[in-house]
Amino acid sequence: KPNHQHMVRQARRGEEDEVEPKDQWETSSEQFRASEYYIPSKKSSQRQVRHSEDIEVFESALNIAHMYYVRGDYVTAKVEVSKLLKRFETLSASEKKMVKTMAVKARALTLLGLLLEYLGIRDDVEKCFQEAMVLFDYLFMKTDKDSPQMLTDYGITLFMMKRNSEAMNYLQRAIDLGCATADTWQYLG
Numbered sequence: 001k002p003n004h005q006h007m008v009r010q011a012r013r014g015e016e017d018e019v020e021p022k023d024q025w026e027t028s029s030e031q032f033r034a035s036e037y038y039i040p041s042k043k044s045s046q047r048q049v050r051h052s053e054d055i056e057v058f059e060s061a062l063n064i065a066h067m068y069y070v071r072g073d074y075v076t077a078k079v080e081v082s083k084l085l086k087r088f089e090t091l092s093a094s095e096k097k098m099v100k101t102m103a104v105k106a107r108a109l110t111l112l113g114l115l116l117e118y119l120g121i122r123d124d125v126e127k128c129f130q131e132a133m134v135l136f137d138y139l140f141m142k143t144d145k146d147s148p149q150m151l152t153d154y155g156i157t158l159f160m161m162k163r164n165s166e167a168m169n170y171l172q173r174a175i176d177l178g179c180a181t182a183d184t185w186q187y188l189g
Helices: 004-013 024-035 051-071 074-090 099-119 122-142 148-160 164-176 182-188
Strands: none
Touching: 051 074, 051 099, 074 099, 099 122, 099 148, 122 148, 148 164, 148 182, 164 182
């Protein structure tokens, strides 16, 4: 198993070794943690990682946070998704406006809103869902391809914003496209 510094050096050089992890969860988590050291800050004069690779890292981080959520570890999930949302600040203004970036951020905000609700931290719940809703509204205007996961997350966001009839429409579309998760069914009724 490669150590943390080795992974960071590989990431900077763009190399990959064949690693057979004992546990996929452990490897994904290590890769995300290693990525924290090579995604440049706002002050960085030259990007070391292409935007598409950033998005892959962000999607992996979101998946890790979602796995904690599914396992019922809401505190760890909140920590992970909060870290992810802070890392969006490292992107340039043009990168923040890219559809893939906005989609991951909208999904992350939905997850954070759910986590805050479950943890009883109600101060920022509405703000998370409101911001996610604005992003989703924009994304659905810009894209003609429906993503089942985006439909699910948007449906949940609409439900949490008390727009239940609209939420049911998006959740049903997600199910029709094969995204029949426990969350989809829970909010669909």
